[in-house]
């Protein structure tokens with residue numbers, strides 16, 4: 568999978584992709600993430616990316632031209648399956664959407680800044696708009712990192728234990744059961760006996776029951 572991220576503040580994203588699981592995914596050649604500075608496509612002599620909103624009002628709006636030039640150039644390099652704009656009013660990111668995107672080959676993710684982008688970017692250049700929640704961030708970079716992380720960790724071979732993404736919350740319509748590790752007792756707080764029993768069928772049943780209980784309690788909507 569190849570992801571191009573377009574940003575006005577690319578440095579915000581560097582460290583995210585150069586550590587841990589996302590770094591390993593790239594080293595193994597399973598994912599390639601390129602973070603681009605949108606200013607490289609600005610024709611303005613001060614490399615500006617924004618301008619005043621027509622009709623007045625507070626805040627600056629990202630102009631269409633550098634974004635259009637960037638997307639056009641990147642589309643010339645490979646077949647792009649999705650051009651995604653991170654936006655608070657986009658479709659909410661959930662596991663199912665991460666699953667859907669994880670089978671795509673190439674994606675461009677556009678991060679907005681300031682007030683957001685000229686509406687014509689959204690109408691003419693974008694295939695999807697995705698939100699990471701009903702709150703407003705100051706830029707799309709964190710949202711793009713969240714989306715990329717949720718998608719990349721699903722690619723086969725990225726997680727050490729092949730089954731672990733499947734046992735995560737939401738994959739089977741339930742949240743995950745509790746996990747414990749050593750020591751079996753800490754300051755009198757004990758690990759449930761069944762997990763130490765060695766009886767795999769009983770352990771599986773216990774985990775399923777726990778997952779069901781937790782889902783009822785915390786995300787009853789998943790059961791509907």
Ligand code: SAH
Nearest residue numbers: 653654655679683698699703704706707710
């Ligand atoms: N004026 C816009 C908010 C702009 S916030 C509005 O009221 O909807 C600036 C940028 O941050 C946006 O262009 C978007 O790319 C990003 N952003 C902010 N909140 C986000 C969220 N919840 N999900 C995804 N992207 C978000």
